[in-house]
Amino acid sequence: MTTVTTDIPPRDYQLSDKNAQQAFDRGLASAEWYHTDVDRKVMKALMKRSDGPAIRDTLIWLCLLVASGAGVIVLWGSWWVLPFVLIYGVLYGSACDARWHECGHGTAFKTAWMNDAVYQFASFLVMRNPVTWRWSHARHHTDTVIVGRDAEIAVMRPPDLLKVVLNFVGVFDVWYSMKALLLNVGGVLQEHELSFVPEPEQGKAVAAARVHVVIYAATIVAAIVLGSWLPLILIGGPRAYGCWHMLMTGLLQHGGLADNVTDHRLNSRTVLMNPVSRFIYWNMNYHVEHHMFPMVPFHALPQLHALIKHDLPAANPSIWDGYAEMIPAFLRQLRNEDYYVRRELPPTAKPYREDLREI
Amino acid sequence: MSDWIDVCATDDIEEEDVIRFDHGIRSFAIYHSPEGEFFATDGLCTHEQVHLADGLVMDHTIECPKHNGQFNYTTGKATRLPACDHLGTYPVRVAGGQVQIQLSE
Numbered sequence: 001m002t003t004v005t006t007d008i009p010p011r012d013y014q015l016s017d018k019n020a021q022q023a024f025d026r027g028l029a030s031a032e033w034y035h036t037d038v039d040r041k042v043m044k045a046l047m048k049r050s051d052g053p054a055i056r057d058t059l060i061w062l063c064l065l066v067a068s069g070a071g072v073i074v075l076w077g078s079w080w081v082l083p084f085v086l087i088y089g090v091l092y093g094s095a096c097d098a099r100w101h102e103c104g105h106g107t108a109f110k111t112a113w114m115n116d117a118v119y120q121f122a123s124f125l126v127m128r129n130p131v132t133w134r135w136s137h138a139r140h141h142t143d144t145v146i147v148g149r150d151a152e153i154a155v156m157r158p159p160d161l162l163k164v165v166l167n168f169v170g171v172f173d174v175w176y177s178m179k180a181l182l183l184n185v186g187g188v189l190q191e192h193e194l195s196f197v198p199e200p201e202q203g204k205a206v207a208a209a210r211v212h213v214v215i216y217a218a219t220i221v222a223a224i225v226l227g228s229w230l231p232l233i234l235i236g237g238p239r240a241y242g243c244w245h246m247l248m249t250g251l252l253q254h255g256g257l258a259d260n261v262t263d264h265r266l267n268s269r270t271v272l273m274n275p276v277s278r279f280i281y282w283n284m285n286y287h288v289e290h291h292m293f294p295m296v297p298f299h300a301l302p303q304l305h306a307l308i309k310h311d312l313p314a315a316n317p318s319i320w321d322g323y324a325e326m327i328p329a330f331l332r333q334l335r336n337e338d339y340y341v342r343r344e345l346p347p348t349a350k351p352y353r354e355d356l357r358e359i
Numbered sequence: 360m361s362d363w364i365d366v367c368a369t370d371d372i373e374e375e376d377v378i379r380f381d382h383g384i385r386s387f388a389i390y391h392s393p394e395g396e397f398f399a400t401d402g403l404c405t406h407e408q409v410h411l412a413d414g415l416v417m418d419h420t421i422e423c424p425k426h427n428g429q430f431n432y433t434t435g436k437a438t439r440l441p442a443c444d445h446l447g448t449y450p451v452r453v454a455g456g457q458v459q460i461q462l463s464e
Contacts, residue, residue, distance in 0.1 A: 134440060201440075
């Protein structure tokens, strides 16, 4: 691993017309990205869709969610409820993100309605408008970590570390999500949302937000009528107290790595993880592979990793190792926002594609 | 005036697959359906101008490799977001073992 500093003007993350134009002028927006060469027949086999793995995992997820939720209800009022709250919270507030993501891509299941059903359900759990966030994520894949274009940069530079830490219990994310949903309910899309949601989709975003907010309002009413926090512990609350695993894994995706490049090997991180985290995260730990080939379903990503790892920087061997790389980078970025971690490529890899950064 | 232009030999495209065909400044996607028929559409996704030939053919659907938008390649109709605008389609025939596309000048 080498460390790099560069001399680029301070970053402006607003998705404004000016910043978009700047990104286009630099050849960074809607650019052609580096791809590792993979034989077409092999790639076709990897991209092949199947319902089996996603049905299996979704049934396990829903059964565990219902069982742990039942445990919370039955044991409410006793200290024995805590392990059930912990499990339910992570299954709700963290696993939802990966389901939202995979089904949003439409790759988890072969059957379209299954992707759509789980996508809608998971969007509610993760407090994201299913319409605006579908478009936001499309932009994230077009312009991954391109400043002024990507709406999903989790840690902007210089990093606001207090915000990062508080988001482990959803403080800012829940606030911003609820604010966006409430504005959407009133028919208002924020400026950054308008920059990527096409006009014909905007009415659908408003309708979706109204459905979400009605359910949250009913939950609050239930809590008041029952005089109990239980409804909020079961609905909505887990997005705060159970999202720590989503943050823990999600920050590793791009944290501390390069921005404004067109090679996912420079701005994305693959981290090898334990099987439980991989189940919760639905294999999104293979993040370079996912960005390079978003058509490959979650269950085929380990095979894809094995196939192209000769062309990628070595995967971080654990979550711990990923944080040991990322946190010092965040700290360095407090003093120098141009700093990023540049990982060594193996001798078998093609050189990084970084020419566009120099324009 | 329109011309029939050779694209490739019929066995150059596997069934349920697609290849890219560039002609002049234009790019096309040429499909071989599971039933053995050939079809042609614009080569770039209407959403973000990505080459569809790198995507996945499933029955009569082509899925864009970048954002997973889908089109029915027999009609050009966009069938899954983020693809909204339809693709142009072009007549295709097989003559002398060659797949040919008809393009207007």
